[in-house]
Amino acid sequence: MFRNQMPRYEVLSEDAMATLDRGWRRLMTEIGVEFMDDRALDLFRAAGQRVEDRTAFLDPDWVLEQVAKAPREFDLQARNPANSVHVGGDSMVFSGVYGPPFVRDGEVRRDGTMADFENFTRLAQSFSVLDSAGGVITEPNDTPLDSRHLDMTYALQTLTDKIYMGNVVSGVNARDTIAMTEILFGSRESIEETPALISLINCNSPLRWDDRMLEAQFEYSSANQPVILTPFILMGAMSPVTIPAALVQQIVEALSGIALSQLIRPGCPVVFGSFLSNIDMQSGSPTFGTPESGIGLLCTGQIARHFGLPFRTGGGLTSSQVPDAQAGYEALMTMMPTFLAGANFVMHSAGWLEGGLVAGFEKFVIDAQLVEMLQHEFTPLEIDEDSMAFGAHEEVGHGGHFLGAMHTMERFRTCFYRPFLNSSDNYERWMRNGAKDTAARATDLYKKRLDEYEQPPLDDAVRQELEAYVVRRRAELGD
Amino acid sequence: MFRNQMPRYEVLSEDAMATLDRGWRRLMTEIGVEFMDDRALDLFRAAGQRVEDRTAFLDPDWVLEQVAKAPREFDLQARNPANSVHVGGDSMVFSGVYGPPFVRDGEVRRDGTMADFENFTRLAQSFSVLDSAGGVITEPNDTPLDSRHLDMTYALQTLTDKIYMGNVVSGVNARDTIAMTEILFGSRESIEETPALISLINCNSPLRWDDRMLEAQFEYSSANQPVILTPFILMGAMSPVTIPAALVQQIVEALSGIALSQLIRPGCPVVFGSFLSNIDMQSGSPTFGTPESGIGLLCTGQIARHFGLPFRTGGGLTSSQVPDAQAGYEALMTMMPTFLAGANFVMHSAGWLEGGLVAGFEKFVIDAQLVEMLQHEFTPLEIDEDSMAFGAHEEVGHGGHFLGAMHTMERFRTCFYRPFLNSSDNYERWMRNGAKDTAARATDLYKKRLDEYEQPPLDDAVRQELEAYVVRRRAELGD
Numbered sequence: 001m002f003r004n005q006m007p008r009y010e011v012l013s014e015d016a017m018a019t020l021d022r023g024w025r026r027l028m029t030e031i032g033v034e035f036m037d038d039r040a041l042d043l044f045r046a047a048g049q050r051v052e053d054r055t056a057f058l059d060p061d062w063v064l065e066q067v068a069k070a071p072r073e074f075d076l077q078a079r080n081p082a083n084s085v086h087v088g089g090d091s092m093v094f095s096g097v098y099g100p101p102f103v104r105d106g107e108v109r110r111d112g113t114m115a116d117f118e119n120f121t122r123l124a125q126s127f128s129v130l131d132s133a134g135g136v137i138t139e140p141n142d143t144p145l146d147s148r149h150l151d152m153t154y155a156l157q158t159l160t161d162k163i164y165m166g167n168v169v170s171g172v173n174a175r176d177t178i179a180m181t182e183i184l185f186g187s188r189e190s191i192e193e194t195p196a197l198i199s200l201i202n203c204n205s206p207l208r209w210d211d212r213m214l215e216a217q218f219e220y221s222s223a224n225q226p227v228i229l230t231p232f233i234l235m236g237a238m239s240p241v242t243i244p245a246a247l248v249q250q251i252v253e254a255l256s257g258i259a260l261s262q263l264i265r266p267g268c269p270v271v272f273g274s275f276l277s278n279i280d281m282q283s284g285s286p287t288f289g290t291p292e293s294g295i296g297l298l299c300t301g302q303i304a305r306h307f308g309l310p311f312r313t314g315g316g317l318t319s320s321q322v323p324d325a326q327a328g329y330e331a332l333m334t335m336m337p338t339f340l341a342g343a344n345f346v347m348h349s350a351g352w353l354e355g356g357l358v359a360g361f362e363k364f365v366i367d368a369q370l371v372e373m374l375q376h377e378f379t380p381l382e383i384d385e386d387s388m389a390f391g392a393h394e395e396v397g398h399g400g401h402f403l404g405a406m407h408t409m410e411r412f413r414t415c416f417y418r419p420f421l422n423s424s425d426n427y428e429r430w431m432r433n434g435a436k437d438t439a440a441r442a443t444d445l446y447k448k449r450l451d452e453y454e455q456p457p458l459d460d461a462v463r464q465e466l467e468a469y470v471v472r473r474r475a476e477l478g479d
Numbered sequence: 480m481f482r483n484q485m486p487r488y489e490v491l492s493e494d495a496m497a498t499l500d501r502g503w504r505r506l507m508t509e510i511g512v513e514f515m516d517d518r519a520l521d522l523f524r525a526a527g528q529r530v531e532d533r534t535a536f537l538d539p540d541w542v543l544e545q546v547a548k549a550p551r552e553f554d555l556q557a558r559n560p561a562n563s564v565h566v567g568g569d570s571m572v573f574s575g576v577y578g579p580p581f582v583r584d585g586e587v588r589r590d591g592t593m594a595d596f597e598n599f600t601r602l603a604q605s606f607s608v609l610d611s612a613g614g615v616i617t618e619p620n621d622t623p624l625d626s627r628h629l630d631m632t633y634a635l636q637t638l639t640d641k642i643y644m645g646n647v648v649s650g651v652n653a654r655d656t657i658a659m660t661e662i663l664f665g666s667r668e669s670i671e672e673t674p675a676l677i678s679l680i681n682c683n684s685p686l687r688w689d690d691r692m693l694e695a696q697f698e699y700s701s702a703n704q705p706v707i708l709t710p711f712i713l714m715g716a717m718s719p720v721t722i723p724a725a726l727v728q729q730i731v732e733a734l735s736g737i738a739l740s741q742l743i744r745p746g747c748p749v750v751f752g753s754f755l756s757n758i759d760m761q762s763g764s765p766t767f768g769t770p771e772s773g774i775g776l777l778c779t780g781q782i783a784r785h786f787g788l789p790f791r792t793g794g795g796l797t798s799s800q801v802p803d804a805q806a807g808y809e810a811l812m813t814m815m816p817t818f819l820a821g822a823n824f825v826m827h828s829a830g831w832l833e834g835g836l837v838a839g840f841e842k843f844v845i846d847a848q849l850v851e852m853l854q855h856e857f858t859p860l861e862i863d864e865d866s867m868a869f870g871a872h873e874e875v876g877h878g879g880h881f882l883g884a885m886h887t888m889e890r891f892r893t894c895f896y897r898p899f900l901n902s903s904d905n906y907e908r909w910m911r912n913g914a915k916d917t918a919a920r921a922t923d924l925y926k927k928r929l930d931e932y933e934q935p936p937l938d939d940a941v942r943q944e945l946e947a948y949v950v951r952r953r954a955e956l957g958d
């Protein structure tokens with residue numbers, strides 16, 4: 001997996017950080033956070049925290065004590081051990097887009113289906129740059145609502161041998177996901193010892209954790225499976241319009257969720273989550289890849305490190321409706337700061353289009369290309385005497401050409417990163433090859449990858465047990 | 480003009496810098512640099528430097544003494560004082576694409592014309608984010624070769640009131656450009672006191688300065704007009720394939736050219752130039768927006784600061800043939816490091832397509848958008864008590880909505896950057912508006928800008944004198 005050993009780009013001064021520290025402490029103490037779940041409120045009360053109605057007013061120092069119980073880094077096992085990942089430190093995990101109800105395939109935009117879900121999962125298996133297909137890559141709208149979590153989990157487990165994310169629609173869904181993961185990994189003990197599922201718990205920002213998400217959090221944290229506690233903030237809608245206000249709110253929301261996880265099971269793994277962008281103040285539309293989101297992302301990394309927590313942020317976000325220039329640069333406007341900040345878990349790494357409403361096949365390929373380019377860019381240079389290639393200059397001389405030099409011949413295969421999507425063909429050659437733009441080449445590439453896809457092997461008994469579980473539970477759920 | 484007050488992203492350790500220092504000293508001393516101009520070689524000899532045939536083997540410490548004579552920062556005056564710029568420190572100057580023989584206008588790719596040159600110049604005047612149209616924005620292939628520098632300079636002088644770049648095809652062209660600039664600014668003294676022209680002197684890398692470029696350098700440096708001494712390096716062709724080797728070569732080339740300028744006129748303004756990318760080792764094609772070029776760019780900034788020199792690098796570079804996703808992300812793959820490195824002079828800021836062979840109208844708009852977004856992103860946050868907007872939380876409460884809050888109402892016009900090109904329209908609205916992708920919207924925008932363009936006023940007498948100069952010189956040059 002990728003380790004980002006380049007320096008972090010930090011933009012907050014000590015003074016700024018101290019101001020934000022005062023800010024979250026005040027917000028946590030005076031406004032507090034709503035938890036729409038009695039078990040959560042009971043736990044806070046039992047821990048001596050002030051609870052009024054559904055609002056917990058948490059003592060900031062007590063919150064930090066809870067935060068300190070969480071591991072700074074942890075492992076997450078995949079069924080293929082080569083694909084297991086580490087979360088935290090300088091490790092970066094890349095997972096696919098999460099949540100879109102729609103799919104774009106070339107010129108066609110339509111409802112996502114289970115077949116789409118499976119194809120995206122195959123693509124995530126195919127692109128080595130992705131550590132995970134993610135979770136709800138697209139909503140499989142042609143499957144029954146109450147049992148589709150079973151279908152999705154089964155697809156993630158069998159079409160990839162990488163890590164996957166847990167369903168969070170309800171406590172029931174979470175229990176099913178855990179049960180299926182126990183089957184895949186052999187036992188509850190195995191996954192409690194080394195977690196095998198990571199799940200996204202979104203805050204209903206501002207300052208409210210909803211019941212269904214909390215149900216799922218209870219299940220996953222109890223089972224020692226990591227949760228990503230994520231304030232979901234579009235500034236101007238879910239937070240004030242000033243970035244520092246959004247950062248402070250984000251701290252209060254994330255830390256309050258993390259404190260709850262530590263009450264549920266002290267020491268269970270958590271991730272400081274961030275999903276931070278802003279709306280267009282004229283239309284109210286969410287916007288992505290904005291300057292404000294870039295700044296927020298850089299600050300978020302620094303803040304998470306300040307609290308000693310692994311953090312999730314970033315991705316290939318864009319508002320663009322199609323995989324065009326805007327989609328390319330907005331995705332990179334988010335993905336480059338993601339690397340500069342050294343995000344540990346990167347959701348939406350591939351496939352995000354149209355503000356997250358659409359999972360795009362072409363965009364998936366484009367984003368995989370971006371991530372791979374950045375992984376090369378964020379690999380430290382080796383600078384030593386040999387790398388300065390004095391001998392090559394002796395060989396070539398003034399005004400000469402290095403293409404045929406011995407120094408070049410010995411290194412030409414590996415000296416530069418070779419992209420799989422970008423074209424640098426000269427115009428005549430590009431015309432001869434059909435004058436295909438990036439989106440058209442991405443279409444060719446994703447289809448080729450699906451054609452060449454090979455399902456990773458899985459023990460037949462395990463597969464049958466998973467299938468039996470799905471069949472039984474589907475019936476029980478009435479679908 | 481834009482000042483980049485964000486931190487610099489520096490990736491070279493002290494050890495690495497020391498290694499590079501040893502490297503350039505050895506290359507400068509043992510391999511030396513060719514100067515294809517006797518005056519240059521005579522100046523080096525007279526200064527006590529070893530010259531053999533056309534190769535100068537410069538003493539590194541002596542070179543640094545010359546470098547120390549150059550100003551660390553300087554002003555460059557525009558005929559509209561509001562558009563004058565500062566070069567160096569945290570200032571960033573953005574100028575248009577430079578050099579393409581071809582033009583892309585929608586689906587059409589063709590030879591550039593004087594009409595195209597003029598339209599790009601008008602666009603550079605129109606987009607406030609650009610400090611300069613640049614110089615040879617596109618080759619006006621429909622004008623006579625020997626006198627087109629007069630036409631281009633006249634267009635730059637009259638269609639914009641911003642700074643512009645000098646022609647460097649020959650000493651004759653440089654003298655004409657200076658003469659026309661004297662007319663525009665009233666006298667030779669005026670432009671010697673505060674320079675009014677900046678010119679690109681490219682090295683014929685590796686390690687050779689050609690005669691015609693040197694002729695131009697002699698003219699501009701004698702007249703105290705800044706020159707950008709730029710190693711032109713596509714790694715694998717004009718330098719070894721290892722990035723440290725390219726960095727070392729770049730130092731030797733840039734510093735040797737800068738030392739010459741200081742011999743021509745001690746204290747004249749210079750810019751440490753960099754144009755650094757790599758070729759595709761399979762096809763030999765130049766590639767842009769690569770991981771290697773991004774790393775090189777970050778290192779270049781740090782190196783230029785190490786020598787105390789203002790520096791030029793970056794831009795909106797791409798290999799893409801059309802303004803598609805690749806064009807968007809490759810441009811940003813260069814432009815984001817340009818900001819992270821804090822480049823002082825940014826050529827090719829708008830309009831670059833197809834490896835620099837094509838000036839694209841749509842790409843011009845896309846790049847202007849990128850630069851503007853990044854200028855907002857690279858503006859330090861103000862973090863104080865007020866910015867944390869505690870009152871807004873009191874107003875809105877848990878799970879509420881900030882869109883209608885008083886705090887929002889008071890700030891909604893200016894709180895977020897508003898892009899002019901990006902679309903965040905919802906799908907239905909986007910379809911109703913013609914389902915235009917970014918390139919199509921850019922077409923609309925550049926045409927609208929040209930329609931709305933207003934020529935900046937210029938004193939009639941000055942205009943007539945410039946016209947008379949062009950007419951006379953065109954006749955003398957036989958065109």
